[in-house]
Amino acid sequence: xxxxxxxxxxxxxxxxxxxxxxxxxxxxxxxxxxxxxxxxxxxxxxxxxxxxxxxxxxxxxxxxxxxxxxxxxxxxxxxxxxxxxxxxxxxxxxxxxxxxxxxxxxxxxxxxxxxxxxxxxxxxxxxxxxxxxxxxxxxxxxxxxxxxxxxxxxxxxxxxxxxxxxxxxxxxxxxxxxxxxxxxxxxxxxxxxxxxxxxxxxxxxxxxxxxxxxxxxxxxxxxxxxxxxxxxxxxxxxxxxxxxxxxxxxxxxxxxxxxxxxxxxxxxxxxxxxxxxxxxxxxxxxxxxxxxxxxxxxxxxxxxxxxxxxxxxxxxxxxxxxxxxxxxxxxxxxxxxxxxxxxxxxxxxxxxxxxxxxxxxxxxxxxxxxxxxxxxxxxxxxxxxxxxxxxxxxxxxxxxxxxxxxxxxxxxxxxxxxxxxxxx
Numbered sequence: 077x078x079x080x081x082x083x084x085x086x087x088x089x090x091x092x093x094x095x096x097x098x099x100x101x102x103x104x105x106x107x108x109x110x111x112x113x114x115x116x117x118x119x120x121x122x123x124x125x126x127x128x129x130x131x132x133x134x135x136x137x138x139x140x141x142x143x144x145x146x147x148x149x150x151x152x153x154x155x156x157x158x159x160x161x162x163x164x165x166x167x168x169x170x171x172x173x174x175x176x177x178x179x180x181x182x183x184x185x186x187x188x189x190x191x192x193x194x195x196x197x198x199x200x201x202x203x204x205x206x207x208x209x210x211x212x213x214x215x216x217x218x219x220x221x222x223x224x225x226x227x228x229x230x231x232x233x234x235x236x237x238x239x240x241x242x243x244x245x246x247x248x249x250x251x252x253x254x255x256x257x258x259x260x261x262x263x264x265x266x267x268x269x270x271x272x273x274x275x276x277x278x279x280x281x282x283x284x285x286x287x288x289x290x291x292x293x294x295x296x297x298x299x300x301x302x303x304x305x306x307x308x309x310x311x312x313x314x315x316x317x318x319x320x321x322x323x324x325x326x327x328x329x330x331x332x333x334x335x336x337x338x339x340x341x342x343x344x345x346x347x348x349x350x351x352x353x354x355x356x357x358x359x360x361x362x363x364x365x366x367x368x369x370x371x372x373x374x375x376x377x378x379x380x381x382x383x384x385x386x387x388x389x390x391x392x393x394x395x396x397x398x399x400x401x402x403x404x405x406x407x408x409x410x411x412x413x414x415x416x417x418x419x420x421x422x423x424x425x426x427x428x429x430x431x432x433x434x435x436x437x438x439x440x441x442x443x444x445x446x447x448x449x450x451x452x453x454x455x456x457x458x459x460x461x462x463x464x465x466x467x468x469x470x471x472x473x474x475x476x477x478x479x480x481x482x483x484x485x486x487x488x489x490x491x492x493x494x495x496x497x498x499x500x
Contacts, residue, residue: 081099081100081101081102081290082099082100083095083096083097083098083099083100084097084098084099084100084124084128084237085097085098085124085128086098086104086120086121086124087117087120087121087122087123087124087307088117088120088121088265088283088308089309089310090283090285090296090298090300090310091265091285093310094285094293094296095263095285095287095291095293095296096293098237098262098263099237099262099290099291100235100237101232101234101235101236101237102232102237102238102261102262102263102289102290103228103231103232103237103238103240103260103261103262104237104238104239104240104261104262104263104264104265105239105240105241105242105257105258105261105263105264105265106118106239106240106241106242106264106265106266106267107241107242107243107244107245107254107258107264107265107266107267107375108241108243108244108266108267108268108269109243109244109267109268109269110243111269112244112267112268112269112281113267113269113280113281113300113302113307113308114206114207114241114267115138115146115206115241116146116149116150116302116307116308117239117241117265117267117307117308118134118204118206118239118241119146119147119150119152119154119204119307120150120152120307120308121202121204121239122134122154122163122202122204123147123150123152123154123157125162125163125200125201125202126157126162126163128201129162130162130200130201130202131161131162131163131164131198131199131200131201131202132162132163132164132200132201132202132203132204133164133166133194133195133198133200133202133203133204134163134164134165134166134203134204134206135166135168135191135194135203135204135205135206136165136166136167136168136204136206137167137168137169137170137206137207137210138167138206139167140165140167143165149304149305149307150305150306150307151305151306152307164198164200166194170210170211171183171184171187171210171211172210174187175213180213180214180215181214181215181216181219181220184211184212184213184214184220184223185219185223187211188211188223188224188226188227189223189227191205191227192226192227192230192231195230195231195234195236196230199234199236200236201235201236201237202236202237202238202239203231203236203237203238203239204238204239204241205238205239205240205241206241207240207241207242207243208240208241208242208257209242209243212224212242212253212256212257213253214253217252217253217256220253220256220257221256221260224256224257224260225260228260228261240257240261242254242257245375248376251375251376252376254375254376255375255376255377258288258375258377259288261288262287262288262289262290262291263285263286263287263288263289263290263291264285264286264287264288264375265283265284265285265286266283266284266285266286266370266371266375267281267282267283267300268281268282268283268284268367268370269281270282279301279302280299280300280301280302281299281300282297282298282299282300282367282370283297283298283299283300283308283310284296284297284367284370284371285297286371287412292411293411294411294412295412295427297363297364297367298310355402355415355416355417355422356414356415356416357416358416358418361414361416361423361425362474362475362478363474364414364425365381365425365474365477365478366473366474368425368427368467369467369471369472369473369474372467377427378429378430378466378467379425379426379427379428379429379466379467380426380429380434380464380465380466380467381423381424381425381426381464381465381477381478381481382423382424382426382434382437382462382463382464383421383422383423383424383462383463383464383465383481383482383492384401384405384421384422384423384424384441384460384461384462384495385420385421385460385461385462385463385492386398386401386420386421386422386459386460387420387458387459387460387461388420389459390455390456390459390460391420395452395455395456395459396445396446396455396456396459396460398417398420398422400445400446401422401445401460402415402417402422403444403446404441404442404444404445404446405422405424405441405444407440407444408437408440408441408443408444409424409426409437412427413425413426413427418482421481421482423481424437429466429467434464434498435498435499438462438495438498438499439499441460441495442457442495442496442499445457454496457494457495457496457499458494458496460494460495461492461493461494461495462492462493462494462495462497462498463480463481463491463492463493465477465480465481
């Protein structure tokens with residue numbers, strides 16, 4: 077890549093509204109089950125390039141007519157852009173026969189190299205690979221990573237923006253393969269489809285966008301729908317018609333619509349506000365946890381929730397207030413980590429689920445406590461106790477995590493340890 081990286085439109089409103097777009101020359105992976113809207117987002121991504129008079133190389137195993145029908149469903153005349161050589165469709169056949177050989181990895185490496193060869197020939201601004209899943213079933217995950225990174229870096233060096241579409245992994249092995257890929261890209265888009273319980277038909281679901289590099293705004297999740305002639309969009313409720321009384325009191329349909337968009341796209345309600353720091357309320361924190369659990373089930377990406385408990389006596393005696401502890405915790409967190417305050421406990425969702433990141437946070441919290449006096453600091457550390465819960469395969473919903481972190485007082489002592497026990 078060269079020069080200052082610019083943001084360009086992705087064609088998917090959840091990304092464009094929250095991240096301001098995607099990085100030119102960045103790489104993104106889209107994961108979702110069948111009929112979740114994956115191909116439509118891929119087409120929207122390609123359409124943004126064509127509208128900007130830029131070339132998009134579209135790899136697909138779909139028949140040309142089927143791809144045209146899919147594009148027409150979102151009002152995208154792909155044929156006209158193909159005639160102008162702005163959309164170049166490359167049909168690829170799944171390498172099914174490769175898996176019957178004694179060394180499939182060797183052939184799969186060649187398939188990934190072929191992507192680079194084709195890209196080198198056409199030199200597009202963007203590529204879409206719908207879908208990459210059949211080409212990454214490596215036995216040797218180290219070889220997969222090495223081959224994928226080599227292909228990726230060759231594409232990125234030409235300032236080509238890429239979108240790789242993957243199927244939702246159904247096994248632990250598939251999760252390991254997907255995780256190998258997703259760890260190397262700029263960002264991840266995850267679709268979890270839902271079903272209309274009244275007629276059993278698919279209408280949309282929950283979309284989550286997760287940055288690996290850049291996009292310091294952090295992770296977002298929102299309801300999405302597949303809308304005829306528009307594609308995959310964020311679900312925005314229709315504004316209600318104002319009553320006479322509401323009109324007289326200054327009701328504005330535009331303001332009401334903007335309010336609904338804010339509620340859905342950026343669900344960051346204030347439950348506590350100490351200076352600039354804001355925490356999520358319990359319901360929104362649980363929603364975020366459920367999205368994170370769904371992501372773990374799909375990709376194996378671990379996380380943990382840490383609970384800091386303040387001794388009520390410390391607040392009464394002014395040794396340490398909840399506000400001071402909250403500010404110390406916020407100073408120790410990144411924008412990706414989420415905070416929730418529940419009575420005398422402060423919960424932190426930490427996306428790096430490992431012992432090193434846990435110890436690092438504990439030390440950072442201790443460093444940000446509001447005193448350098450050794451005696452006062454010792455009192456503060458003794459007033460705070462900690463318990464954490466790491467996600468595992470036995471956890472299916474947010475309640476499975478919260479139940480242990482929010483135990484009755486009689487059972488807490490068997491789990492919570494003083495903060496200074498975690499300090500390195």
